[in-house]
Amino acid sequence: MSLNLLLVEDDATLVAMLGQELRDMGHRVTVATDGRVALDAVVRDRFDAMILDIMLPQVDGLSVLQRLRQDAIGLPVLVLSALGRPVEKIEGLDAGADDYVVKPVTAAEINARLNAILRGRRQTVQEGDSLRAGDIVVSPARFRAWRGGKPVELSKIEFALLTELVRNADSIVTRAMLLEKVWGYDFEPATNLVEVHIRRVRSKLMADGGEDPIVTIRGVGYRLPA
Amino acid sequence: MKGLRSLRALTAAFLLAFIAATALTGLLVYRATHDAVRELVDRRIATVASEVGALAARTDRAGVSRALEAMMRDRDTGDLGLLLTDANSRVLTGNIRLNRPLPEGFTTVDKGLGVKGLSGGRALVRPVGDGLILTVVAETEPFDDYSDARRRIYLFGFGSIILIVVAGVATFGTIIGRRIVAMRRTVEAIIDGDMQSRVPVDGSDSAFDQQARAFNAMLDRIARLMEEVRNVSNDIAHDLRTPLSRLRARLAKTVGMAGEEGSELEAALGDCDQLLAMFTAILRIAEIEGGARRAGFEPVDLATLAGHVVETMAPAAEDNGHRLEAGEQRAASVPGDRRLLAQAVINLVENAIRHTPPGSLIRLSLRPEGAEGVALVVEDDGPGIPPELHGQVLRRFGRLDRSRATGGHGLGLPLVEAITRLHGGTMRLEDAAPGLRVVLRLPLAG
Numbered sequence: 034m035s036l037n038l039l040l041v042e043d044d045a046t047l048v049a050m051l052g053q054e055l056r057d058m059g060h061r062v063t064v065a066t067d068g069r070v071a072l073d074a075v076v077r078d079r080f081d082a083m084i085l086d087i088m089l090p091q092v093d094g095l096s097v098l099q100r101l102r103q104d105a106i107g108l109p110v111l112v113l114s115a116l117g118r119p120v121e122k123i124e125g126l127d128a129g130a131d132d133y134v135v136k137p138v139t140a141a142e143i144n145a146r147l148n149a150i151l152r153g154r155r156q157t158v159q160e161g162d163s164l165r166a167g168d169i170v171v172s173p174a175r176f177r178a179w180r181g182g183k184p185v186e187l188s189k190i191e192f193a194l195l196t197e198l199v200r201n202a203d204s205i206v207t208r209a210m211l212l213e214k215v216w217g218y219d220f221e222p223a224t225n226l227v228e229v230h231i232r233r234v235r236s237k238l239m240a241d242g243g244e245d246p247i248v249t250i251r252g253v254g255y256r257l258p259a
Numbered sequence: 260m261k262g263l264r265s266l267r268a269l270t271a272a273f274l275l276a277f278i279a280a281t282a283l284t285g286l287l288v289y290r291a292t293h294d295a296v297r298e299l300v301d302r303r304i305a306t307v308a309s310e311v312g313a314l315a316a317r318t319d320r321a322g323v324s325r326a327l328e329a330m331m332r333d334r335d336t337g338d339l340g341l342l343l344t345d346a347n348s349r350v351l352t353g354n355i356r357l358n359r360p361l362p363e364g365f366t367t368v369d370k371g372l373g374v375k376g377l378s379g380g381r382a383l384v385r386p387v388g389d390g391l392i393l394t395v396v397a398e399t400e401p402f403d404d405y406s407d408a409r410r411r412i413y414l415f416g417f418g419s420i421i422l423i424v425v426a427g428v429a430t431f432g433t434i435i436g437r438r439i440v441a442m443r444r445t446v447e448a449i450i451d452g453d454m455q456s457r458v459p460v461d462g463s464d465s466a467f468d469q470q471a472r473a474f475n476a477m478l479d480r481i482a483r484l485m486e487e488v489r490n491v492s493n494d495i496a497h498d499l500r501t502p503l504s505r506l507r508a509r510l511a512k513t514v515g516m517a518g519e520e521g522s523e524l525e526a527a528l529g530d531c532d533q534l535l536a537m538f539t540a541i542l543r544i545a546e547i548e549g550g551a552r553r554a555g556f557e558p559v560d561l562a563t564l565a566g567h568v569v570e571t572m573a574p575a576a577e578d579n580g581h582r583l584e585a586g587e588q589r590a591a592s593v594p595g596d597r598r599l600l601a602q603a604v605i606n607l608v609e610n611a612i613r614h615t616p617p618g619s620l621i622r623l624s625l626r627p628e629g630a631e632g633v634a635l636v637v638e639d640d641g642p643g644i645p646p647e648l649h650g651q652v653l654r655r656f657g658r659l660d661r662s663r664a665t666g667g668h669g670l671g672l673p674l675v676e677a678i679t680r681l682h683g684g685t686m687r688l689e690d691a692a693p694g695l696r697v698v699l700r701l702p703l704a705g
Binding site for chain 2: 047050136137138139190216218219223226229233
């Protein structure tokens, strides 16, 4: 999916690297190095999403976000911030950010999160609806999963993992995203928890034969083809 | 002087010394006035007696009697008790009668002498020639029962002084004590990591208030410095993380393309990850010690949390050939940060997995600890850590195994301790015989 992105970041090296990688992924990237320029750009152009650093010269990221939301501009915003300043996270989400990611961050992580944000905006999943990816169906309301029509018994954590992959079918879901969504953790344990539990989901999905439906994207995360 | 270091002991010692000094002064004043009055009275009756003696030398018995009767009527000497007897104690004249004979010379007399209207005084008995014996009695008290009254006045007066001073010193001590307690509470809060805590100031501009304000100004300054240091270290860690993660990204991209050098690149990637994890841990500890996350505290059900951690970590333990199980579980809720508490417990479980041989049993339990606490306990039946080395593993970068063979960056337990401290708790290591037991004691109320 090619997106028109506004990257608001004052670190030239980061801008160069991230910008290039995002372009390599097929996105159009406009760069703004401070908040005022970003606000002007939002008015002039139609962007699909904004990647917003918090610490900016002139007008800082939170102010940009607040101004956008005050003016009822619903542009999806992914906030970037430095680690060790948890207050920013709360403030950022309160100010109307769609998601939040701590630097250093890879283009793959940003891409995955943007996909999830945009998908979340498009989808209006009713409670009680079943979700489908390939031959896998999950029903979050009933806490049940099926593969090829046959029920699959999963633990709570395994079920939450599979649901997250199905919800984002065809998109990469990163390890950090899964840790946040499934476990509610904002830290990455030394143990590769996601891998350990994905392995169990896989073996349960393949208990009745069939191919491994979960694609591993090395160093990034997982993807379940639709 | 060692015993006088406490405010209470000092107050008590001061009061004792004050009471002793006051009592002694009272006693001495009482005695001195008493002696002075006696001296004056003695001199007066001695003068009267010697006047009568001189008269007796010139005249006869009848003359002496007349002179005495004149003195009894005289305004200056009318208040004296006078009695003239012969050698056989027969009364010749006098305005008093004694119910017992008095010895020659000065005597202190009181009511017991039976002289009407006399409550205390001095008497002088002396021969005045011609076998006559003269007794002169004078009151030492300006009114009846003066002595008793004086004693009461002294007791009441000095008693009130002592009471006022005792009350004053006690109030003073209480006020100082209260200020000291307020300051100590602040210091304790600061020690617990609450850098926002300040000594109460009442705006009175008293010496206490000035001290409190100076103390608070000092704390503000320290907080500012800490903030600066924290920002600097955060910035350094952040600044190092950025190029490091770029390096990691480049390595990751190359790993796929590389042929024979692939394994070296994989190892370099691993080193990158370890460095990044270390910086993350440093920043995480800084974030926790900053105390800002306390603002987001909410009730955390520890049994649910422990259950979730067991469910999360049991497969990882199993993959390493360990067993992780939930031990004793006590329903308990503490005010806290669910994610941080989960991170602490996961860290402890990971430690246990890392440092025990396959086949070991790791148990996570929740036990009551005193009336107001609960203990999150992670224990294993592995080789354990000798008690004398417990301190070492709690230090940052303090690892027992310098060879890195067991992995980890030496920031795990310090991170757990920082999280525990943020929750007002304490962390301790115990010998589980065999194995290691890590106990996180958390207060049930914040």
